[in-house]
Amino acid sequence: xQIIKDQQLCENSWHYVADAAAELPVGNxxxxxxxxxxxxxxxxxxxxxxxxRISPSDNIASLAGSLDRISLIELDFPTFADGRLFSFxxxxxxxxxxEGEIRAVGHYLPDQTxxxxxxxxxxxxxxxxxxxxxxxxxxxxxxxxxxxxxN
Amino acid sequence: MYQYNPVDQTxxxxxxxxxxxxxxRYLKGELTDEQFRALRLRNGLYIxxxxxxxxxAVPYGLLSSKQVRKIGHIARTYDKNYCHFTTRQxxxxxxxxxxQVPDILAELAAVQMxxxxxxxxxxxxxxxxxxxxxxxxEIEDPRPYCELIRQWTTFHPEFDYLPRKFKIAVSGARxxxxxxxxxxxxxxxxxxxxxxxxxxxxxxxxxxxxxVIGQVIRPFLETPxxxxxxxxxxxxxxxxxxxxxxxxxxxxxxVKETGMAEFTRMVEAEWGLIRDNxxxxxxxxxxxxxxxxxxxxxxxxxxxxxxEQYRLDHPAFAAWCQHNTAAHKIAGYxxxxxxxxxxxxxxxxxxxxxxxxxxxxxxxxSFGEIRTTHRQNLVFADVKQAxxxxxxRRLSELNLATPNIGTVTDIICCPGLDFCSLANASSIxxxxxxxxxxxxxxxxxxxxxxxxxxxxxxxGCAHQSVGHIGILGVDKKGxxxxxxxxxxxxxxxxxxxxxxxxxxxxxxxxQAVLDILDVYIKQRLEDESFLDTVKRVGIDPFxxxxxxxx
Numbered sequence: 175x176q177i178i179k180d181q182q183l184c185e186n187s188w189h190y191v192a193d194a195a196a197e198l199p200v201g202n203x204x205x206x207x208x209x210x211x212x213x214x215x216x217x218x219x220x221x222x223x224x225x226x227r228i229s230p231s232d233n234i235a236s237l238a239g240s241l242d243r244i245s246l247i248e249l250d251f252p253t254f255a256d257g258r259l260f261s262f263x264x265x266x267x268x269x270x271x272x273e274g275e276i277r278a279v280g281h282y283l284p285d286q287t288x289x290x291x292x293x294x295x296x297x298x299x300x301x302x303x304x305x306x307x308x309x310x311x312x313x314x315x316x317x318x319x320x321x322x323x324x325n
Numbered sequence: 326m327y328q329y330n331p332v333d334q335t336x337x338x339x340x341x342x343x344x345x346x347x348x349x350r351y352l353k354g355e356l357t358d359e360q361f362r363a364l365r366l367r368n369g370l371y372i373x374x375x376x377x378x379x380x381x382a383v384p385y386g387l388l389s390s391k392q393v394r395k396i397g398h399i400a401r402t403y404d405k406n407y408c409h410f411t412t413r414q415x416x417x418x419x420x421x422x423x424x425q426v427p428d429i430l431a432e433l434a435a436v437q438m439x440x441x442x443x444x445x446x447x448x449x450x451x452x453x454x455x456x457x458x459x460x461x462x463e464i465e466d467p468r469p470y471c472e473l474i475r476q477w478t479t480f481h482p483e484f485d486y487l488p489r490k491f492k493i494a495v496s497g498a499r500x501x502x503x504x505x506x507x508x509x510x511x512x513x514x515x516x517x518x519x520x521x522x523x524x525x526x527x528x529x530x531x532x533x534x535x536x537v538i539g540q541v542i543r544p545f546l547e548t549p550x551x552x553x554x555x556x557x558x559x560x561x562x563x564x565x566x567x568x569x570x571x572x573x574x575x576x577x578x579x580v581k582e583t584g585m586a587e588f589t590r591m592v593e594a595e596w597g598l599i600r601d602n603x604x605x606x607x608x609x610x611x612x613x614x615x616x617x618x619x620x621x622x623x624x625x626x627x628x629x630x631x632x633e634q635y636r637l638d639h640p641a642f643a644a645w646c647q648h649n650t651a652a653h654k655i656a657g658y659x660x661x662x663x664x665x666x667x668x669x670x671x672x673x674x675x676x677x678x679x680x681x682x683x684x685x686x687x688x689x690x691s692f693g694e695i696r697t698t699h700r701q702n703l704v705f706a707d708v709k710q711a712x713x714x715x716x717x718r719r720l721s722e723l724n725l726a727t728p729n730i731g732t733v734t735d736i737i738c739c740p741g742l743d744f745c746s747l748a749n750a751s752s753i754x755x756x757x758x759x760x761x762x763x764x765x766x767x768x769x770x771x772x773x774x775x776x777x778x779x780x781x782x783x784x785g786c787a788h789q790s791v792g793h794i795g796i797l798g799v800d801k802k803g804x805x806x807x808x809x810x811x812x813x814x815x816x817x818x819x820x821x822x823x824x825x826x827x828x829x830x831x832x833x834x835x836q837a838v839l840d841i842l843d844v845y846i847k848q849r850l851e852d853e854s855f856l857d858t859v860k861r862v863g864i865d866p867f868x869x870x871x872x873x874x875x
Binding site for chain 1: 560
């Protein structure tokens, strides 16, 4: 499945591993925040890059000390209206200086692409493949801005 | 007033283009109702009882004559020849067609206007004192700070999907005319012991279902830190405000549940981490202030002696001067209120012809500027006293000179059941009935300062809980009933009104208001105001009379 990263279409090289799955597949894997909390040592010994999927109710601050070992943070929108993830992205970039990939997943709107990219999200996994073109289009919604953010 | 630069203009034009694409996608079925709802709300578009309602932003209540003419044009071309002024100093159209809204927004962009963030769970239009810059009790003109806040809140990428709507009001005067104690954030310009001007910041105030008076979170904030402090409050709210129950999602609930001390600690800790990243340079504040420099006042305005003579010769003019004009910091000038509360007219409405005429009068008499007030009237802020008499005659012809500003018939009223899909009861019709029952102008003037605020439902758009007399429409088994509160105030001595008793039926509410006024007349001491009388005697005497008759 294709995603958008740094405003370019590309193949998704990551596998999200459901909490129920005991075996970790080879390659780059992304796990839930609770799995990360419960099994971070084992996960760090896995052969491949590691990502963590964050929900709005997760305590983002508790990740701050581990971010140098994490390559991907997925912000999982339960609904497009949950704006906490916008602040999470800002915190990850501006306060915790996370330089890896921040990816929007779940039920966000393509129309939120511009704001998401401004607060530091640099990758977008669409809910449906036909949204890819729409998301790409939204990077150009505005050419000016009133306030500083991450971008 | 503030004039757009290329950045402002680009942003509003790009917003129109964005919303045009979104509307097309919705009409083609590519966006669901729920998805489009969030997008249209952020462009001021509600779906109402009869048709969409479009709410247009009037930043801190300031309009140019050119903009008012454009509103008239829109009323004529896209709506039913009138518009409505709201308690947030904004403008609403009740009959636009959904597919024409992008065209209306394009028309607005051509005169530096928009409908951005006038609804939805985001930062809304910043409001202020309608006498800003001209009143005699001002510490500093709040409008430059309002403009700085306008720019900062507009399209803020981090804070566009908040738990709930978020409203900021700014006051620069000693007397609070902007209800800052009932906003999510209230900003007061204050002077400290060293003589420096800064801000007192209040947080957690609000009306609606759970009225709360805001509390001081920072007694003095230096001006360069205004935006970083707002950012700290907004981030804490965005992260921790409740999202599980829309009735508990406003910041007032977060402050209450967290406790003011802990909430303050959280905000101050956040601010400590960001305060140096977002400092307003003095040059930027000065550049914005330059947009609000005083107009070229006539130095000899107070030399005029016709004004006194006209007042002596025309008692109706004298009454209008007394009630519908306010003192001005420049000798020989006064601020003039245009009453949108004439008997028989829906409160706060203006026709396209009145809009055009108001624009012409503003050009002729008040440097081409018009202000909206949170009590749903208009203000010409800078009128020479020599011009008051001819202006009064022209306003009288337009039915905009009813001398009832600040009186019992200057009722704040929401659209109610006639237009709003949230309403439980009608408000416009009952307001007309109260207005018709109070047809004796001498009696109205004798009653003095009485503020009636009338909302058609619990959402409280007309701020009934802070009305001296508050009326709230409720639904009882399909019938319209009205709850009455007494003693509320949104000014310096902020207070939430006390419930008088059980709700009264629709055919009794006007009589109940008349009874309340009657008790006041009997109970008051000399020049005692209605509010002071209620404070002194309590609600029991009012209760006795209202419920004795019903």
